[in-house]
Every structure is written in C-alpha cells, then in structure tokens.
Amino acid sequence: MYEFTSPFQQPSGSPIRELFKYLSEPGMISFAGGYPASDLFDVEGLRLAAERAYASAVQCLQYGPTDGLATLKRQIVDLMERRGASCEADEVVATTGSQQGLDLLLRVLVEPGDVVLTEEPAYPATLQAFRLQRARIVAVPTDAHGIRVDELAALLESGACGRPKLLYTVPTFANPTGATLAAERRRALLALAVKYRFVVIEDDPYGDLRFAGAPLRSLLAEAEQVDGARNWVVHFASLSKIVAPGLRVGWMVGPREIMRRCVIAKQTVDLCSSPWTQAVAAEYLAAGALEQHLPKITAAYGVKCRELCSALREQLGAAIEFQQPEGGMFVWARLPGIDASDLLARAIEQKVIFVPGKAFYADAADGAALRLSFAAPDVEAIREGARRMKQAYDAVR
Amino acid sequence: MYEFTSPFQQPSGSPIRELFKYLSEPGMISFAGGYPASDLFDVEGLRLAAERAYASAVQCLQYGPTDGLATLKRQIVDLMERRGASCEADEVVATTGSQQGLDLLLRVLVEPGDVVLTEEPAYPATLQAFRLQRARIVAVPTDAHGIRVDELAALLESGACGRPKLLYTVPTFANPTGATLAAERRRALLALAVKYRFVVIEDDPYGDLRFAGAPLRSLLAEAEQVDGARNWVVHFASLSKIVAPGLRVGWMVGPREIMRRCVIAKQTVDLCSSPWTQAVAAEYLAAGALEQHLPKITAAYGVKCRELCSALREQLGAAIEFQQPEGGMFVWARLPGIDASDLLARAIEQKVIFVPGKAFYADAADGAALRLSFAAPDVEAIREGARRMKQAYDAVR
Structure with missing residues (x-):
C-alpha cells in the first residue's frame, strides 16, 4: 500500500x-x-542534581541552544580535560546520546555509495546507521588488541576501497569484543587517517569503566601528538554507561567545520536535546558526583x-x-x-x-x-x- | 579539506x-x-510531576522503549480521545518534539527526488527537512482559510507533479499564517489523499491554543468520516507549545505499518527519547494539569x-x-x-x-x-x- x-x-x-x-x-x-x-x-545524587537544575526552571523548560546548554558544555570541556584531551566549547556538540552524534555525522559526511570503514565485529546500531545512509561498508578485522591497523594500512595502500570517508572504532573496551586498542596502534591509526584523509570516529562510551590494567590515552588525546590528526578525529562520549542512559546526554568533540554542520543538521532533526536533562547532567558533573x-x-x-x-x-x-x-x-x-x-x-x-x-x-x-x-x-x-x-x-x- | x-x-x-x-x-x-x-x-505543576515521576527513578534513568514509555502512550491515547480522535497505543510513537517525527517519517517515506507537497508559506524547518532528504518540493498556495484544496486538486489532476509521496500542512493556526483550514476543505483534502494515495502530514502543535471562534475537528479525527482516509493521515502533536518545549516530548499518530518503520529508524537515530522527561509528561497529563x-x-x-x-x-x-x-x-x-x-x-x-x-x-x-x-x-x-x-x-x- x-x-x-x-x-x-x-x-x-x-x-x-x-x-x-x-x-x-x-x-x-x-x-x-x-x-x-x-x-x-x-539515584540520590541525580535527585539532588535535578533539584538544583530546576532552581533555573525556565532554562529547563524553554527551548535550548541546538549545540547544547552552555553550562553543560563547560562541564564537558572540563571532563575532557581531566580525561587528557583539551578542547573548546565550539568543538563540542551535545546530542541525544552519542547514537545521535553518529546519525548527524553520517548525514553531513556520507553520500549514498561512499565507503565507510568499520572494525569488525562492531556495534550493530552503527552497522545499521551505515546501511540507512546507504554507505558501502568495508570491514577491518580485529584481534585481542583491537583493530588490525596493519591490515588497514594494506587495504588503504591497495586502493581497493577507494578513498573512504571515515572509520568507526570503539578503541577502549570495545562492543562487542571488550578489546582495547594498543597504544602503538592508536598512533599508527591516526597517522593513516592523516595520510589518507578520512575521519576516525572514536566511540568512547566505556572508557571510564576500567577495573583492571593501566589507562591509555584516547585517540582524541593522542591526536595532539600526531601532526594534523586533530583535524581527522571525531570523538563520541556519553553519560549513558557511567551515569544513566535516561538522561540521553551524549556529546561529540571534533573539528569546528564538521561540528558546525552537525549543528545545522540537528536544527532540522530535533531543534535541541532536552535542556532539562542537560541541566541535570551539568549540575551532576559540576558537583563532582561522577568522580565520587x-x-x-x-x-x-x-x-x-x-x-x-x-x-x-x-x-x-x-x-x-x-x-x-x-x-x-x-x-x-x-x-x-x-x-x-x-x-x-x-x-x-x-x-x-x-x-x-x-x-x-x-x-x-x-x-x-x-x-x-x-x-x-x-x-x-x-x-x-x-x-x-x-x-x-x-x-x- | x-x-x-x-x-x-x-x-x-x-x-x-x-x-x-x-x-x-x-x-x-x-x-x-x-x-x-x-x-x-x-513551573509548580511540572515540579510536582517531576517529583512523582522520580518516585520510579529506575524508569527515569534506564533506557526506555524506542516507541515511548507505555505510561506516556496511555496518556497520549486519552488526550487524543479528548481531542476527538480515537487511536491505539501501537499507532502512537513518542518523539523528541514533533520535529523528530517529521525527520523519521521522511526517512522511511521519501527517496531523493520524490515529490513532496507543502502548503506555502510554510514552517521553515519543514522546508529544510525536505531539502536534507533531497525531495522535490512542490508548493500549494494558501489563503485566509488555509491550503487551497481546489488548486491542489487541479495540480494533482494535471499530473504535473507525478505521484507525490506526501503533503505537509498545519491546518489549525498555521505557522506562519495563523490561518485555519475550513471544515469542508479538510474533508476535500482527505478525499484527495485517498484518491491520489499520498500521506497527509497534519502538524498540530497549536490546535489547543484557541482563544476565539469554534473548534474544528483535526484531520485525524475527520479522517474517521472519510472512507480509507485514516490510512493516509499521520498526525504530529507536541507538548512544546502547550506545556514546555524543554521536555522535548512530541508524538505522532499514524498507520501501524508506517509507525513500525519509524520506530526502526528511531532505534538507529537515538535509541529512545529521554524516558525521564517522558515520565514527567505522563505524570503531568495524568494529573489533569494540562486541562487546568x-x-x-x-x-x-x-x-x-x-x-x-x-x-x-x-x-x-x-x-x-x-x-x-x-x-x-x-x-x-x-x-x-x-x-x-x-x-x-x-x-x-x-x-x-x-x-x-x-x-x-x-x-x-x-x-x-x-x-x-x-x-x-x-x-x-x-x-x-x-x-x-x-x-x-x-x-x-
């Protein structure tokens, strides 16, 4: 019908x-x-944060800026700094979970038929987002130390996948493998991104959930050490796994030119994510409750x-x-x-x-x-x- | 770059x-x-609703169903009934404002190059959403009584716009014109939708904001009187203009086959809208606070x-x-x-x-x-x- x-x-x-x-x-x-x-x-920490947020009731209830509440973005910049990655507020876009960040990014970067690279096995919603954008998915294998950067290099060198638009990876405690990308592979991956001019999507919802071993620098943080690499990294983060998914508060950090376009796409997609839950998240982070x-x-x-x-x-x-x-x-x-x-x-x-x-x-x-x-x-x-x-x-x- | x-x-x-x-x-x-x-x-009514919602803190904080919290959908079904349109819960999808409903619907219905009809002048974010989906926009003029259904009929009859996929209209207190579609035009529009098999998008954020004149039945309600018309109406509604935009609670009501696909698209877009603000909205509606x-x-x-x-x-x-x-x-x-x-x-x-x-x-x-x-x-x-x-x-x- x-x-x-x-x-x-x-x-x-x-x-x-x-x-x-x-x-x-x-x-x-x-x-x-x-x-x-x-x-x-x-539950109690979030209840208190919600109470403090609602002290500015109009901010919670009115439309908010498409790129996110300024108070939340300040907290995000501080949190990213504590995680070892410097960024400024205009490199940050608050999203409805980091899932929405992926959706926005694909809309501004991926034409139907474009090649997108992904680690494999990979998060199913990412594969589905690629399919909805009608991208051509090229999978790169992984092992116990994350994505096989040597195989990626050979693939790119061979020209078999043309010029890919982007590569998707969860480098720290991957979904589904739980694997973490080794430090030397991180630098090698960033060098490939610069050389072949594709965007590396670092999806990092789990990085804070470390219960063994020593922390590694994120691709975003590592990019400061690799010439030109900050131009090619978009980092996704989220409070869903470390605070609560019901806030639907995620964010992305990336090059201003890309972020500006994602904001324009978001104006059409939903105008803004809920400023109410954004304000709760901002209060929660400002109170140091996450670290506690x-x-x-x-x-x-x-x-x-x-x-x-x-x-x-x-x-x-x-x-x-x-x-x-x-x-x-x-x-x-x-x-x-x-x-x-x-x-x-x-x-x-x-x-x-x-x-x-x-x-x-x-x-x-x-x-x-x-x-x-x-x-x-x-x-x-x-x-x-x-x-x-x-x-x-x-x-x- | x-x-x-x-x-x-x-x-x-x-x-x-x-x-x-x-x-x-x-x-x-x-x-x-x-x-x-x-x-x-x-502010006070919403504060109380938020307090009651948070009594079920886990429901607020965990992921929720993609199509919306069951408690909210029950309230929406009741509200639509009070507005004169019967529907069931599986015909309802809760969205991040009704803006998101439009985005989802275009993704499942509109291929690049497809013809979409819109009243003109029209809400700019709708025109922008059509452009992002690369639709071919065909404008239908309006006058003091809303969209010119006679001109629409002539256009469809002429075959000049092929088979359009859908038509967008704000039939009650339109944005930007403030005009309201006359009752006889409503029925004529629905008959055209059935005849030419296009989806009528009834965007209805303002319908409750009547301060003069007598109420008219929505296209969704009217569709029950026009043979086959319920198959061709998707109705968008929202709490943004009648309660608070910061909740980001909107919804759509439409044919199950279309709604099911919109839910699948939404899984990829953001998994779910915030169950926290959905729960607040459900409590607010359940208390009769909207009517008050x-x-x-x-x-x-x-x-x-x-x-x-x-x-x-x-x-x-x-x-x-x-x-x-x-x-x-x-x-x-x-x-x-x-x-x-x-x-x-x-x-x-x-x-x-x-x-x-x-x-x-x-x-x-x-x-x-x-x-x-x-x-x-x-x-x-x-x-x-x-x-x-x-x-x-x-x-x-």
Whole structure:
C-alpha cells in the first residue's frame, strides 16, 4: 500500500532489541542487553542534581541552544580535560546520546555509495546507521588488541576501497569484543587517517569503566601528538554507561567545520536535546558526583566480570575461548564447533539469553562467537547463568 | 579539506535562529521567535510531576522503549480521545518534539527526488527537512482559510507533479499564517489523499491554543468520516507549545505499518527519547494539569494577540494588511510596497525584530510579508514594539 524508501522496504529491527521479549519471562537470566546495571544508578545524587537544575526552571523548560546548554558544555570541556584531551566549547556538540552524534555525522559526511570503514565485529546500531545512509561498508578485522591497523594500512595502500570517508572504532573496551586498542596502534591509526584523509570516529562510551590494567590515552588525546590528526578525529562520549542512559546526554568533540554542520543538521532533526536533562547532567558533573560515584560502578563491574569469566571457565573449560577484558561491559567468547544461534535456542529453554555473534558483522560472521554482558545481572545470577549456558551447550553439542 | 554531502556543502542555518543574536541586545523587543512565553510555564505543576515521576527513578534513568514509555502512550491515547480522535497505543510513537517525527517519517517515506507537497508559506524547518532528504518540493498556495484544496486538486489532476509521496500542512493556526483550514476543505483534502494515495502530514502543535471562534475537528479525527482516509493521515502533536518545549516530548499518530518503520529508524537515530522527561509528561497529563493550566495560556495569548493587532492597526493603519487569528502564536502581515528584509534592517535599529516572510517560501517569496509572534513579549512590549515598527516603516518607505 505504501512506497517505503529502500532501507525500509524490508526493515529489520535491532537484533538485540529482538531478544527483549524474553526478558519478561519469569526467571530469565540475561547476558544479552547492553544496559548498565539499574541498581548502581546514583539515584540520590541525580535527585539532588535535578533539584538544583530546576532552581533555573525556565532554562529547563524553554527551548535550548541546538549545540547544547552552555553550562553543560563547560562541564564537558572540563571532563575532557581531566580525561587528557583539551578542547573548546565550539568543538563540542551535545546530542541525544552519542547514537545521535553518529546519525548527524553520517548525514553531513556520507553520500549514498561512499565507503565507510568499520572494525569488525562492531556495534550493530552503527552497522545499521551505515546501511540507512546507504554507505558501502568495508570491514577491518580485529584481534585481542583491537583493530588490525596493519591490515588497514594494506587495504588503504591497495586502493581497493577507494578513498573512504571515515572509520568507526570503539578503541577502549570495545562492543562487542571488550578489546582495547594498543597504544602503538592508536598512533599508527591516526597517522593513516592523516595520510589518507578520512575521519576516525572514536566511540568512547566505556572508557571510564576500567577495573583492571593501566589507562591509555584516547585517540582524541593522542591526536595532539600526531601532526594534523586533530583535524581527522571525531570523538563520541556519553553519560549513558557511567551515569544513566535516561538522561540521553551524549556529546561529540571534533573539528569546528564538521561540528558546525552537525549543528545545522540537528536544527532540522530535533531543534535541541532536552535542556532539562542537560541541566541535570551539568549540575551532576559540576558537583563532582561522577568522580565520587564512578568507582562504585567500576568496582562492581570488576567483580561481575571476574565472576562471569571464572564461572564460564569452570562450566565450559576448554570448550570456550575468550579474553578477560580490563573494563567495559562485555565478554566476547567463542565455542568452536558450535553455532551460537542454535545455542541461543537451547539457552532460551534453559532460561538464559546472550547475543549470537553474527549481529556484530556486516557480512560473513563468526558463527561460533557470542557476546555476554556482565553489567546487569548480579553475581548469583551470573553463576547460575553460566551453569545454564553449560546445559544449553551440552544440549546443542 | 572535508568532503561534505551535497546538502551541507553550502549549509545554511535556520533563518529564524539567525535572528537570535539580536535577542541579547539590551532593550530589544522580539516578535521573531517561535518560543512560547516563559512566564506562562506551569513551573509548580511540572515540579510536582517531576517529583512523582522520580518516585520510579529506575524508569527515569534506564533506557526506555524506542516507541515511548507505555505510561506516556496511555496518556497520549486519552488526550487524543479528548481531542476527538480515537487511536491505539501501537499507532502512537513518542518523539523528541514533533520535529523528530517529521525527520523519521521522511526517512522511511521519501527517496531523493520524490515529490513532496507543502502548503506555502510554510514552517521553515519543514522546508529544510525536505531539502536534507533531497525531495522535490512542490508548493500549494494558501489563503485566509488555509491550503487551497481546489488548486491542489487541479495540480494533482494535471499530473504535473507525478505521484507525490506526501503533503505537509498545519491546518489549525498555521505557522506562519495563523490561518485555519475550513471544515469542508479538510474533508476535500482527505478525499484527495485517498484518491491520489499520498500521506497527509497534519502538524498540530497549536490546535489547543484557541482563544476565539469554534473548534474544528483535526484531520485525524475527520479522517474517521472519510472512507480509507485514516490510512493516509499521520498526525504530529507536541507538548512544546502547550506545556514546555524543554521536555522535548512530541508524538505522532499514524498507520501501524508506517509507525513500525519509524520506530526502526528511531532505534538507529537515538535509541529512545529521554524516558525521564517522558515520565514527567505522563505524570503531568495524568494529573489533569494540562486541562487546568491551558486556559491561562490561551487567555494570555488572546489578550496579547488582540493587543498586537490593535496596536498594528493604530500605528500602521491602512498600510498594513493582516487577518486576526483565532489562536496559535502568529500574525502574518503584509506591507504592500515594502520589502520586509529592508524593513527588518531598519527595525533592528529601532530595537524590534520580526521574521521576513521569505523564510517561509521554498522559492519565490512574497517580499512584503512578515511574521510577528505575540507569544513571548508582554503587553507593554507589544505596544512599544508596534510603535517601533511604525518608525522602521517610516524610515524604509
């Protein structure tokens, strides 16, 4: 009856959201979601921030600037400074989660048919955003130390992918792999961006969630050390995983010329993100509440991660392969010889869910891979979930 | 240095936002903005709603459903019922202001090069959204009773615009004209949509702001009386003009097949609008606060509108032509023989601003037209603003 545009003729929703229907089943244990732990939200700290924000009620209730409330942008500049990356307010655009930043950036940079590079496996919503923009996706493989910059260099050198417009990566505690890009690869990646003139999108929602190992400088911070590289990095950040997703407060930091165009696109897309939740975020950050509360989240995630890894080893032994992450929310595992979609069907019978790896690939997938999130379930549920994974594994083998 | 997509190579921001820089000048009186009056916000009612919403803190802070919080959607269904249009929850998608609804709808319906129809003059952000989607814009003229449905019928009959994908209209208290589409034209428009199979976008942010005359049924409500018409109407609504824009709570009501695709697009665009402000909106509506507070806003706008109209007549007499609106926020005026852009330059010297009419046209504009908003300034400022308009007029004549 209707004539939909080509990406929507046979629309497919998020493969992860498809699993949500199982969450309401009694007794279901979920390793599937990308949600942060609800019981770790700083409910009282945010209540106080909201009270202070509403003292300027008109600022909360009226339209705000398209690029974000000035008070929030000041806090973001300070936070980025503490994270080792200097920037100024006009290099920052506040967005409705960092997801919106990606959408805006693709609109101003990517014409249909343009080549975009992505690490693989990769965050499914990014792959979907590329498809909606009708980009040609070229995947670059990753290993335990993040994106294979040597393979990227060979690809670019060969000219096989033309001049790509951009490259997408989550260099710190990647989704889904949990891997972190090694420091020398960071510099090499930036040098390639300068040489081949493509934008590196550094998606960094998890960087603060480190519970082991030593911190690394972000690509944005590292770019100050690589000649010309700041012209080619757009950094996405968000309060969703470190404060609360319900604020829908994310931001991007990038070259002024690109940011200015993203703001013009945002005027048409939604005029502005909610100044009310932006004001709450600004008050929360100004009070130092992030630094005060964050250690509670990272400590809890560290415990959960170790628990999941040891329970998986205990239950599945040599049958399962994975690398224990140093932060973030995800364990990326392989069960050689097993198809993860078959495993999921049996797992659902055992009342445990996870995300089969194929959701994270643009084309040919590693069928034996799966993503397990340890953020939301408690330690008891993690142990029981691992036992059920073993039962599902035995059933499918 | 960068290769931007075609709509962003020579980007132009909102012509109305361009005027914002003058707002900070001391003593400036603005008839330019589309902002509701800040001093009419129900600050206390919204504070109480926010308190009640935060009693379910986790619902406010966690990710929410992409199509909107169930509690909000229930309130929206009830509100639409009170407005005379029955719908069910799965025909409703909550959006970040109704602006986002338009963006989502264009993405699922409009391919580059597709014909889209719009009333003219029209809301500039809609024209801009059409341009970003690379649609071919065909304008349909309007008069004191809204879009000229007879001219639309002739246009469609002639085949000159092929099969248009959709038609955009603000049928009640239009932006910028303040005009309201006559009842018989509403039914005729719906019949054309069914016959020629295009989607009618009914943008209805101002419908509740009636301070004179008798209410008319919305196109959505009227569609129940026209065979097949409900399949071709997508209705946009928003709390921005009747409660507060800072909530960024809007919604659309439309055919399930279209809404489902808009939800899939929204997964990629921002995952969800803030569940926190959605929860506040739901509590506010559930308490009956909208119905209690709205009469204060419409009464105040009625006074301001009458004041502006009589002050303009007093100052400019026969030199100015306009139709006094029965609701909304805008007076659309003409000063025959005057170029409104020249007038604006002189007006800025006199410390008063308005929006020259050309911002509201896709192509050839009525240079003598201008839009004056009476919502934000107080009665004193309206009178003084009209005096300054007269001085600017004398200077430019």
